[in-house]
Amino acid sequence: MIVKEIIERIEGEAELDFTYKNGIIENVKIKFPHFRGMEHIIEGKSAMDALVITPRVCGICGHAHLIAATRAMEDLYKNSSNDIEITKKASDIREITLNCEIIQNHIKWFYFVMYPLIRSIQKGSQEFISLKNKKFFEAQKAVVQISKIIALFGGQWPHTSYALPGGVMCDPTYVEIVQALSFLDEVYGFFEKNIFSDGVEAFLSCSNSELISKDGDISLFVKNAYEQSYEKIGRSYDRFIVFGENSLFKSGKVLTTIVYPVKTKYVTEKTQTFTYSKNVYYKDKFYETGPLARQMLLKQPLVREFHRKLKDSAITRIVARVAETALLLQKTRDLLKCLDIDAPSYIRPKKNIHKISGSGIGVVEAARGSLIHKIEIKEGLVKKYEIITPTQWNLGNGTKKCPGVAQKAMIGLKDKKLAEFVFRSFDICSVCTTH
Amino acid sequence: MHSPTAQKAKIIWLQGVTCNGNTHSFLNYEGFERFFQRYDLLYHPLFDTELGINDLSKFEENFDFLILEGAVTGNEEFKRGKTSFAKLFEKLAKKARYILAAGSCASYGGVFKEYDPENITGIVFDKESKRGIFKEYENKTVNIPGCPLHPEWLITVLDMLSIGKMPHLDEYLRPKELYAYLAHDGCIRNEYFEWKIDVKDFGYKEGCLYYEHGCRGPMTHASCNKILWNSVSSKTMAGMPCIGCTEPDFPKTELFETKKYMSIPAELPFGIPKRAYLTVTGITKAFKIDRLEKRLIDDSKRDN
Ligand code: SF4
Ligand code: SF4
Numbered sequence: 001m002i003v004k005e006i007i008e009r010i011e012g013e014a015e016l017d018f019t020y021k022n023g024i025i026e027n028v029k030i031k032f033p034h035f036r037g038m039e040h041i042i043e044g045k046s047a048m049d050a051l052v053i054t055p056r057v058c059g060i061c062g063h064a065h066l067i068a069a070t071r072a073m074e075d076l077y078k079n080s081s082n083d084i085e086i087t088k089k090a091s092d093i094r095e096i097t098l099n100c101e102i103i104q105n106h107i108k109w110f111y112f113v114m115y116p117l118i119r120s121i122q123k124g125s126q127e128f129i130s131l132k133n134k135k136f137f138e139a140q141k142a143v144v145q146i147s148k149i150i151a152l153f154g155g156q157w158p159h160t161s162y163a164l165p166g167g168v169m170c171d172p173t174y175v176e177i178v179q180a181l182s183f184l185d186e187v188y189g190f191f192e193k194n195i196f197s198d199g200v201e202a203f204l205s206c207s208n209s210e211l212i213s214k215d216g217d218i219s220l221f222v223k224n225a226y227e228q229s230y231e232k233i234g235r236s237y238d239r240f241i242v243f244g245e246n247s248l249f250k251s252g253k254v255l256t257t258i259v260y261p262v263k264t265k266y267v268t269e270k271t272q273t274f275t276y277s278k279n280v281y282y283k284d285k286f287y288e289t290g291p292l293a294r295q296m297l298l299k300q301p302l303v304r305e306f307h308r309k310l311k312d313s314a315i316t317r318i319v320a321r322v323a324e325t326a327l328l329l330q331k332t333r334d335l336l337k338c339l340d341i342d343a344p345s346y347i348r349p350k351k352n353i354h355k356i357s358g359s360g361i362g363v364v365e366a367a368r369g370s371l372i373h374k375i376e377i378k379e380g381l382v383k384k385y386e387i388i389t390p391t392q393w394n395l396g397n398g399t400k401k402c403p404g405v406a407q408k409a410m411i412g413l414k415d416k417k418l419a420e421f422v423f424r425s426f427d428i429c430s431v432c433t434t435h
Numbered sequence: 436m437h438s439p440t441a442q443k444a445k446i447i448w449l450q451g452v453t454c455n456g457n458t459h460s461f462l463n464y465e466g467f468e469r470f471f472q473r474y475d476l477l478y479h480p481l482f483d484t485e486l487g488i489n490d491l492s493k494f495e496e497n498f499d500f501l502i503l504e505g506a507v508t509g510n511e512e513f514k515r516g517k518t519s520f521a522k523l524f525e526k527l528a529k530k531a532r533y534i535l536a537a538g539s540c541a542s543y544g545g546v547f548k549e550y551d552p553e554n555i556t557g558i559v560f561d562k563e564s565k566r567g568i569f570k571e572y573e574n575k576t577v578n579i580p581g582c583p584l585h586p587e588w589l590i591t592v593l594d595m596l597s598i599g600k601m602p603h604l605d606e607y608l609r610p611k612e613l614y615a616y617l618a619h620d621g622c623i624r625n626e627y628f629e630w631k632i633d634v635k636d637f638g639y640k641e642g643c644l645y646y647e648h649g650c651r652g653p654m655t656h657a658s659c660n661k662i663l664w665n666s667v668s669s670k671t672m673a674g675m676p677c678i679g680c681t682e683p684d685f686p687k688t689e690l691f692e693t694k695k696y697m698s699i700p701a702e703l704p705f706g707i708p709k710r711a712y713l714t715v716t717g718i719t720k721a722f723k724i725d726r727l728e729k730r731l732i733d734d735s736k737r738d739n
Pocket of ligand 1: 056059159452453454455456457504505506537538539540541545546547581582583584
């Protein structure tokens with residue numbers, strides 16, 4: 001028997017087609033119905049236009065697309081033996097704005113997507129409408145504050161195109177720095193008031209048992225999962241991959257907690273017949289990408305402890321996203337405090353892009369994982385553009401023997417609601433997946 | 436404005452071909468909680484609302500505002516829930532008192548039109564011409580373009596209509612109260628514009644971006660420098676040239692550089708005759724204003 005479920009509130013829609021056997025999910029197909037042809041739209045345009053078009057792939061992680069496009073062009077300069085240089089100031093500013101985009105994403109995911117769902121899984125709880133709940137508004141306020149920081153450097157969020165090959169377009173003063181720090185303080189306050197009662201720093205150094213003993217929504221969720229014994233559901237291959245790099249980590253894949261190097265040349269895409277989204281493999285294998293992958297790579301102590309106990313379960317994934325939020329808040333504060341505003345923001349590449357032909361790859365860690373852009377240009381015009389999004393890694397459809405990452409995590413469950421919970425623990429984005 | 440006890444205006448927020456950018460821009464609105472005291476959001480695809488997508492095709496009541504985010508498409512395969520988008524839009528459009536096009540895609544077709552130009556348009560407009568798939572709803576539609584739109588633009592229009600004030604619309608159905616201004620109005624780089632001093636390069640707070648860097652502020656109807664983005668900044672304030680995202684011809688190509696004919700910008704500020712432009716710039720160029728040639732804060736640190 002096939003039961004079709006439309007899943008909403010995932011930056012668009014998906015359809016999950018469940019096949020049951022003796023009341024247990026035996027297989028599930030993940031379908032994304034909407035395709036917008038982003039790659040085709042860029043092809044034929046001037047290379048710099050990619051900085052304006054690609055953020056429009058996605059309203060929630062468009063900034064990551066901007067940085068991926070910028071890096072792809074910087075790589076293109078290098079590959080065609082043209083010098084390109086960017087200052088530490090420019091790369092720090094890019095990291096600050098990227099971090100803020102990830103933080104706003106995680107807060108939205110936690111409070112707009114997971115919170116209502118977990119509340120409705122709790123025994124006896126009524127259908128939960130977030131628009132009538134105080135939490136929704138508190139979370140939104142935090143989101144407003146964090147997005148302001150991006151706007152201080154980029155002019156606006158969403159959809160700024162303030163980064164370009166050679167640096168960034170802004171030229172901040174200490175006014176922007178201190179404003180940004182004060183907006184950040186408010187988000188620290190939000191974290192302490194709502195997510196974890198001991199605050200950001202304490203969260204990063206606490207243990208599994210300390211986490212459960214405290215107040216705050218993450219403690220509540222984990223406690224609840226243990227009480228109702230769904231703490232172990234949602235396991236998949238326990239194989240992780242990270243391609244992006246920043247001041248916190250280098251790229252790598254994690255197998256049984258050991259980190260190995262990776263190369264983008266082993267990444268392949270495959271079209272599927274019944275959905276617009278393409279599968280992605282690394283050396284023919286599915287890997288999980290995203291916050292859990294990054295925290296495994298970083299060996300974040302709390303996430304590692306959860307992983308030791310529960311492996312790559314949905315709860316471990318949730319804890320990893322919260323840990324990443326805390327870590328990025330901390331990192332962003334450091335970057336803001338140390339920013340050398342006297343250095344140049346932008347160094348113009350010596351050769352004009354209209355005179356260049358070649359190709360390049362840009363990789364960035366977006367909220368949901370590794371995002372890859374590939375560009376090929378001829379005398380400044382885009383010949384070919386390819387985008388591989390994080391959600392394609394996690395939401396591919398495999399075979400019965402070798403299911404995709406999220407598929408594997410849902411197979412074997414009995415309850416539709418729990419399957420949806422597992423599915424959403426990957427932080428689904430429909431617009432990115434098909435683009 | 437509505438008092439908390441008055442009946443709330445009912446909104447249905449639908450998505451066509453979109454990136455969700457307008458929703459995320461809406462989420463930056465600072466008076467969110469008060470907004471929900473005035474309005475009842477019956478359906479929104481990203482929030483946990485009372486109605487789900489499949490309830491919409493069975494929805495028979497009249498309501499106040501249909502907000503559309505994203506372009507409309509005549510492609511019957513493009514579904515929302517189990518219904519084709521076009522059918523669902525039409526059904527709801529009939530029941531709504533007003534239709535608001537949230538963002539440039541819903542207004543004129545926008546970015547995604549380029550992939551499927553045959554099927555994709557704005558509600559009333561197809562780029563500059565009134566050939567949108569749902570042009571028959573022109574008399575209840577207000578366009579609020581921008582990619583994305585600014586949340587205050589949207590909420591201002593909702594609030595105006597709610598108290599019975601119909602905005603004055605321009606030829607592209609944009610409220611003049613918001614779009615009679617140019618993005619250039621209020622830009623902190625205005626003095627440099629007047630004295631014809633462009634930025635030395637990207638990444639400088641001093642200088643205008645019009646003469647070399649492709650700024651479209653003087654040709655773009657928007658109040659970006661009157662109602663600031665995220666309440667703190669704007670593209671041109673930060674240092675990014677305006678890309679003209681509120682105009683029906685968005686997206687243009689060859690951005691970030693100024694096209695010129697015989698060293699005169701190919702596109703002059705909106706409504707300025709070439710002769711006037713040449714006369715004024717001829718005069719201003721004859722002067723060298725020291726203050727405007729210098730760095731604003733510290734001359735010594737960066738090479739000048
Ligand atoms: S107008 Fe821009 S922000 Fe709005 S849906 Fe279209 S691409 Fe996204
Ligand atoms: S930067 Fe653009 S908006 Fe600002 S003054 Fe110059 S032309 Fe006008």
